[in-house]
Amino acid sequence: MNDVTETTSRQEETETRRGSGRTSLSSVSNALKMLKAFSDETSELGITELAKSLSVAKSTAHRIASTLVNDGFLEKNPANEKYRLGLALFRLGAQVRRRMNVSYESRPMLMDLRAKTNETILLAIPDEDQILYAFHLESSHAIRMRSDIGVRKPMVCTAEGQVMLAYMSESRRLPILKEPIKKRTAHTITDPEKLKAKLDTIRVQGYSLEDQESETGMRSIAAPIYNSERNVVGCVALAGPVIRMKDDLIPGLADQVIQTAMQISQRLGY
Template sequence: MNAPSKPNAQLETGRATRNRLSSVATAIHLLKAFSESESEIGVSALAKKLKVAKSTVHRLAQTLVAEGLLEQNPQNERYRLGVGLFALGTLVRRRMDLPNEARPYLFDLRKLTGETIILGIPSDGAVMHIYDLESPQALAMKSDLGARKPAFCSAVGRAIYAFAPQAVVDEMLAGPLTRRTPKSVTDPARLRAIFAEVRERGFAMEDEENEPGIRGIAAPVRDSSGAVIGAVGIAGPLQRLSLEALEGFSQPLLSAVATISSRLGYTAAYQHGLGN
């Protein structure tokens, strides 16, 4: 038997890709079919809503059940949204709640310190700035909103990942750690020691390790479960911020993150060195 020609193989590959995309779209429409007025729907009704075969609905529904995104009522065999969606929604809500709850305290910190205030979140072993308030002074750290930056050499990143699960830290430190300035620490053993110091003190510091001429301090923000979901940082030029002056910001910073954490549902007493 002759081997299929290359154009035929490409055609089959294209068709398979379209089929997969079609299945993904149908699965999304299936989940969106549920509403407050229709919290449970059977296969026939779903097939009618989606205008697809019942066999297709059954196959997709079983896959979604296996992933926890759907559940099947054993009494009537109808489907309903699963708790897996609640978990995903909670992740989204945390990220939406964090900047909203933090905003007034970020403004207070800028007014108190006169320096740039940063709100960052973890992002695949890095850190992303989701809120930046630039210093009103002429010489200031510039905003980098939305940018992903290495976490190992920034105060905001260290304040977050010092409290991350060991596996997450191991993965981050196993990757290439590119020196961003002559002062950047890239030795994994030294970084682990720095993370331990952050857990002990409750805040992280950087001294021209992420950007030349910039110093910073940051402390972690926790959610209702006690997990660190972000960090608030204060950064400014070394011409204005000695290390002593920077560390002097630690108490108002810790007070701010404690208040933000409590507004996110964290009820335990906020203490220096609180671990995972």
């Protein structure tokens, strides 16, 4: 080990020992600074330039760059040995852009659906094996479904999540269904075969009806939102208490939810 590397290692060990009062590790901070060093004007940078931008030794810059290359955040141009931003960043950026587009484009239609039904209206997007609420409009009724932007719930027991599972590829769906299903209420479907049968029904009818599977006394109806590539990127949901969402009203409410989801899908290029 040369003197520079040994000194750097000792410095990093000292920083780690002092880390209890820090908000982040220096290595993480340096990795983020390295990514931010790239721009439209400097799309490719060598190790000397990266080390200078971080004010660290070349050996430290090389170690950080190699880690980022292994994870796909940087790529190395074999023609000149310089580094450039990798496709992993593009994929992450595309996810953020899709979420922002769905939330922004859907708002007028969601507000119209709430005006017509006066029930809580939700926009949900997938987040691994959960759903994440990206937008919501609460009913004005005293008894209503409540939620907040950023709240996550399991896919398996929510109308929104069941819609996403129904239209998800088999390779993505199977690992989720293999996990034990936690019983949230007396109505939660915990039998994987029964849940698979329900997902088949959802694909046939075009919407999901969740009857107190997630919250006792509450029902939800959800329909899928498609993007221009015909992939399901989210869903519209209408939620309210069982005392108002009676059986004879479900078909009419489902039609309105499906229509709203299709209007949003068309805005996204479907």
